[in-house]
Amino acid sequence: MFEKFLTHLFVAAFCSAIATSWAHAEGSAKVGCEADENGGRAAASFRVLREGTQIASGICGKYVDVPPGPVTLLVTLDGVLSASVRQFEVEAREGTPARVQAHFETGELLVEVTRDGRRGSALVHLSSGNTEVARTSAGVASRISVGTYAVELESRGERRRIDGVTIARGARQVLKVDFTGTPK
Numbered sequence: 023m024f025e026k027f028l029t030h031l032f033v034a035a036f037c038s039a040i041a042t043s044w045a046h047a048e049g050s051a052k053v054g055c056e057a058d059e060n061g062g063r064a065a066a067s068f069r070v071l072r073e074g075t076q077i078a079s080g081i082c083g084k085y086v087d088v089p090p091g092p093v094t095l096l097v098t099l100d101g102v103l104s105a106s107v108r109q110f111e112v113e114a115r116e117g118t119p120a121r122v123q124a125h126f127e128t129g130e131l132l133v134e135v136t137r138d139g140r141r142g143s144a145l146v147h148l149s150s151g152n153t154e155v156a157r158t159s160a161g162v163a164s165r166i167s168v169g170t171y172a173v174e175l176e177s178r179g180e181r182r183r184i185d186g187v188t189i190a191r192g193a194r195q196v197l198k199v200d201f202t203g204t205p206k
Contacts, residue, residue, distance in 0.1 A: 050116065051119075054082070054083070055095060055097050057126065058125055060126075065099075066124060066126075068081070070095055077089070094112070095110045097110070104155040104156045104167045108122075128166060130165055131148075132161075133161070134196065136200045137200070137201040142201055144201075145160075145177075150169060160177075170186060171187050172184070180201055
């Protein structure tokens, strides 16, 4: 068993050495990103694609090595319920790190549900157009990308829909929904 482990370890190290030598043989470039949310620094991650295939990933603030040439960076803001993705086309060049700046605007949504005067629970569906963009629970404050949404709530088999809920930059939107007296 130990010999098998050592064999796998050797093969992995050999493959890594070959990949590293290929990267150095064809050159290496660096790409990265910075992100801000409502004008302040923000935590975000990114994926690097070449011709639709992911070739690297990382976190904003740090560079990753990629082969030189055109790449697409997809930057996603961390911790946002309806995370918007910013897309950038970049030319990765040897010796000149390429960095993009992604700007995000968010607000906060809190849905409070009551039933017969008591705090209730509900599943919250957030939609933009005809597309569901996120799900959360009532009573949970969530960061949301700025925009106008439809909010649908499910509680004990009952549904409520609220259209035209606007999330503004840096603002907190509180929806209070009472399920008392609704048909079962």
